[in-house]
Amino acid sequence: MAEALARITEISGLGMIQIRAVLSETGPDIAQALGIPIPERTGTSLAGARRLCWMSPDELLLVLPRDQVAPALAALAASLAGRHALVLDVSDMRVGFLVQGPSAGQVLAKLTPANLSAMPQDGMLRSRAAQVACAIWRQDEGFAIIGFRSVADYLRALLVNAASAGTSLDPR
Amino acid sequence: MLTLTCPCCGITADETELHPGGEAHLKRVGPGSSAEAFETYLFARSNPKGVHFERWRHAYGCGKWFLAARCTATLEVFGTYLAQNAAPPPEILAAIRARRPDWTPTAIAPRDPEPAERPNE
CATH class of the missing domain: 3.30.70.1520 (Heterotetrameric sarcosine oxidase)
Structure with missing residues (x-):
């Protein structure tokens, strides 16, 4: 698999x-x-x-x-x-997720209209992930994303789904 | 698709990250105005085909209101500027005239001597 x-x-x-x-x-x-x-x-x-x-x-x-x-x-x-x-x-207000791996950018590119490749190395981008507000910065070998805790389950499901196996955006 | 550059944070945001705020540069009438004048202020809006000044809020970004000049027919954006401007700044007007030589500004409120205090946005 x-x-x-x-x-x-x-x-x-x-x-x-x-x-x-x-x-x-x-x-x-x-x-x-x-x-x-x-x-x-x-x-x-x-x-x-x-x-x-x-x-x-x-x-x-x-x-x-x-x-x-x-x-x-x-x-x-x-x-x-x-x-x-x-x-x-405001520690209890938001939840954070790490999106790590060589294709982490693809996972976020499916969810946000923002241009992540234009984000500088030390930048932070506030945008939306599907229907909820989020903020994204680069961390380790990928990205960190924070969103409101009230929509934490939604955000987690979004990310996991966008990272599903076999859904790479690379041309086949 | 409409993309606007927020003058507050410099991010080029997609239309879906923004919240529209209707026509820009409305000037409140009164107190003590006639009912007709107040009704006009509340409800009468220009609906031009062509150059239009609008309020937008960078809702999924820095959260600030800003103003944009764009063409309602072609979606061409002439520029965006801070909401503290009571009238379109000269560089925006110049950008519009460069692209629409026959355009004449209509019904733009005169510049206030002092920009109005804005509460927390």
């Missing part, structure tokens, strides 16, 4: 912190509190196990191991105290 196009695994222990602020004013403080530079537009910046993602002109998403959420949250809150900003633990 043919092999699946990619391995789909749920990321366990994923923590996320949403940061909403005027980045032109608070960016340096956020970067200092986290020890990660503020990413470029639609980019991500990486420091160890932490990834800071640009979500929109006034929003960042910090993706990090679940057990580091509390100290990071405290550091952010301290550095932004008294400023017009929002820092929130």
Whole structure:
């Protein structure tokens, strides 16, 4: 039997912190509190196990191991105290999947209208996977995709189905 | 298929990733306006065959509203620009005139002295 196009695994222990602020004013403080530079537009910046993602002109998403959420949250809150900003633990809001393998791009290409090949190595793309919102970045030998936890089952089924054996997009 | 480039995040998004917001550059009348004027503001919309200014939201991306100038007949996109513009910026008008020399702007609200405060989008 043919092999699946990619391995789909749920990321366990994923923590996320949403940061909403005027980045032109608070960016340096956020970067200092986290020890990660503020990413470029639609980019991500990486420091160890932490990834800071640009979500929109006034929003960042910090993706990090679940057990580091509390100290990071405290550091952010301290550095932004008294400023017009929002820092929130949204770890339970979203679910993450790893799509790994040489054909991982094909799995996602079936589900999203976005041009993944145009995404830079350190980029993050917000788009949709079939009917639900998602965000995609490159990780290891494939991609990581996050979506809302309320549609986690749908997203998992989508990915597993798109990765079904014998459904490669390569010309035969 | 319509693809628009979001001026807020620079992503070229497919129509299915966007949410349409209708005609752009509407100017609210009142308070104290006549009922007829308010009805016009609420319901009367231009429906041109040709150049049209529209509001769009990058719903499956950065979530921001932006404005687009496009042709309703050919789906040609002349440009997109930030929603903070009260009227089409000069470069958009120039792009339209380059492609539609006989086009004349009609019924575009005059530019406000101060852009209106926008609440959280």
